[in-house]
Amino acid sequence: MKAISRVSIALFYCLFSASLSWADGIPVDKVYHPYVLANERELEWRFTSRQNDDGNVLAQRFAYGHAVSEYLTIEGYIVGERDEHGDFGLQAYEIETRWMLTDQGELWADWGILFELEKQHKEDVYEFTSGLLFEKEFTQTSLTINALLVYEWGKDIQNEFETEFRLKYRYRYLPALQPSIEIYTGEDFVGVGPGFMGIHRYEGQKQLKWELAFIAGLNGDSKDHTLRFALEYEF
């Protein structure tokens, strides 16, 4: 009953966020699963490269995460981006927390909540993201959906609410190879493309996860492709 109450509150929040405008920036990023594993620590590297009519945007994120309980994990990020002069440098820092609302398989679907706070390094720009994480198993496949609400504020940006939507439909073929279809929407962006992920286990709780996706923008631009790659070492 407690789990259903938590999910109901989260859903109302999600419905509110769905009525707002889309987010800007690179909308292609990780599709979060709603799960937290107790005692887990992780190091993560994400790489995203978007090529469209305006040129190339390249971003990398380095993170360290730690599960603080059976249901809650906290992760800190350093974000690097290539600027308009082609120089790569520190762009932002971020703290993120994920809360697993239901045990896996407890209800019809599994639910979680995400909160992120980001500060741009050289500008007075803040971003607070919150969202609902959903996953449902259909035999050997899993559907994962993230509905995110973003609020941006600061002296160097117009205060506004935005939304993002991410979807991944994955076939759990083998631990090392799980193909998927991913869909993303953000401000003036709708993208779709194939993705792959896999896990390689080492001793004990140590494992390496990898993710790769190639997303084509369907916005009408002559060229809009995003490549995303992520490596996660859990220990």
Add this chain to the structure above:
Amino acid sequence: MHKLISYTTLSIGTLCVLFCFPTLAAVTEYHVQLKDHLFFPSLITIPANQKVKLIIENQDNTPEEFDSFSLNREKVIFANQKATIFIGPLKPGEYDFFGEYNPHTARGMVIVEHQQEPLNVN
């Protein structure tokens, strides 16, 4: 497209409300002990197409992590504590699981079978 997402979210919400409540019905429990890094019983037979609850009691003084790719489950079982793992509904077949900290000894299998219908004797 914006409205589409709103409707999608609303649909998910409605489906959740519709489908969450049936899960409140009694779920059959299966008790498993973990002792000396071994699962007892190591073979668990459950009915097909039904959700069940595995309650695993870790009697060891060290934690263990239940892991199964085929069951799509991963859960830490703390030392001298119990953990609940929901599995199913599953198709008939064999689904293996193991303990990540002691993968050579802590091994088991969930066997999913069709339950025989009771005979209707008139």
